[in-house]
Amino acid sequence: MSERKVLSKYYPPDFDPSKITRTRGPKQAGPKVQTVRLMAPFSMKCTHCGEFIYKGRKFNARKETTDEKYYNITIFRFYIRCTRCSGEITFKTDPKNMDYECEKGAKRNFEPWREAKLNEETEEERLDRLEREEAERDAMKELETKVHDAKQEMAISDALDEIRSRNARIERADKEGTRTHVQAEDVDEARKRQEEEDAEAARRAFENRAMPDIGEEVIMEEETTDVPVQTPITVFAKKPKEKKDFGAALGLKKKALLANAGPPPKTAQPPPPSALLAGYDSDDD
Template identity: 80%
Template sequence: MSERKVLSKYYPPDFDPSKITRTRGPKQAGPKVQTVRLMAPFSMKCTHCGEFIYKGRKFNARKETSDEKYYNITIYRFYIRCTRCSGEITFKTDPKNMDYECERGAKRNFEPWREAKLNEETEEERLDRLEREEAERDAMKDLESKVHDAKQEMAISDALDEIRSRNARIEKAEKEGKAADVPTAPVDDLRKKQEEEDAEAARRAFEGRGLPDIGEEEIEEDMVDAPIETPVVTAFLKKPKEKKDFTAALGIKKKAAASATTSMPPPGKTVVAPKPTALLAGYDDSDED
């Protein structure tokens, strides 16, 4: 079997490479289109005949470079034909959601996981929302600062007007040779009056409050000289616990103990044992032969 890959090519005898010239044809008008082999990126239903096209089915498609872009990413458009009615179906890339978008000729089948993913907030939407909130917050902050500055300017202007009027009154009184009647600030008078009222209320509260009765007993002088009776403390003696004899329970026979009346003889004294009268009773009255 010969090899499929041809390494050498046939050149006819009349071949002249100098006659080959590079020619430029007319530029292609419109978007760039090329034929590619692809698989269906999602399952769809043809809107012309109702044919279902499953995901992964292979097609010979036309690839078109569109003018649309997403963050400098080129968006491509693909054209395929329905396998039943040869209706044209168009879909394009969707780099925003990292997917494909069906444009016309077919309807994409329902995918619950895709719907849930689309309802979620993307990173771009989250950034836009944060930027809007930051702008609104800055606007409110600027408004509050402007209101505060306006109030402060009004207070300063009122204080300056009061100082100017007082200085003018004093200067006029000095020219006329009279004592200037400058009223004191009403704030100091109110503060002093409030302090006096608080002191008076505290004094009344402490005067009307009596000391609590803790039930102390009065001690007379005769009771001091009287002797102190000491309470009698009862002492309890601990009785030793008697030991139980378990020999009878175990079946051990014990010899009878000696009589309590028998006492040991003192040292150096001879003790004469008593004669057994019961055994020698028959020998006392016997006659000797």
């Protein structure tokens, strides 16, 4: 903001203020047009590409003041562009219904004043309207009907071709003198009888089929009169486990061992302590 608060401006050296003159251009002919920023007042569908434009989408629009008025209320027209194909869409204000009216370039998805018109229409008008809407919605149904009719015609033509070929075959057989009138039941019985004969022949073939000799050797068991030798049965006796003498390793002797050893040998007993201290009683030494 500080750059707009300068007190001095730059003037070039060749600036001549006398050359600046105030001129008035021609007045704008036609309605007054100005550029405004607005939001779409209703949801619509573009008629050029089918794009849906939701309510509240922002546009840079041209606002035009029209000559139309409703009770001295000016009606404005707005021009916007489709967001997908840039097609021009036009709508104007509708003071009578306190809403907007879409003119061209798009189709409004919902118009609230239609409900009031529906309540006012008669039964005949309602039937006519329903028939028109039904005809518009039945485009897909009509296409499905055409496809179904085409499939039916193809089936009929195939049946006719089959009938023609069968008639030609019958006529050719009549000329040759062979039997042509054969019932379907006779054909089924003959086919069933043929299948049974084939099954019986296969069963007989498998029964009469001899197995090939693969040269197996027959081993005959020879009878022996030798008395079987009885082998001695080994008997394992349980041997108690010897216990280790841990006391001998530590120099300890058990009482049982001492008793078995007898009286211990006599050893020289040490003199009593009084005899060892006999010479140390006097203080003369």
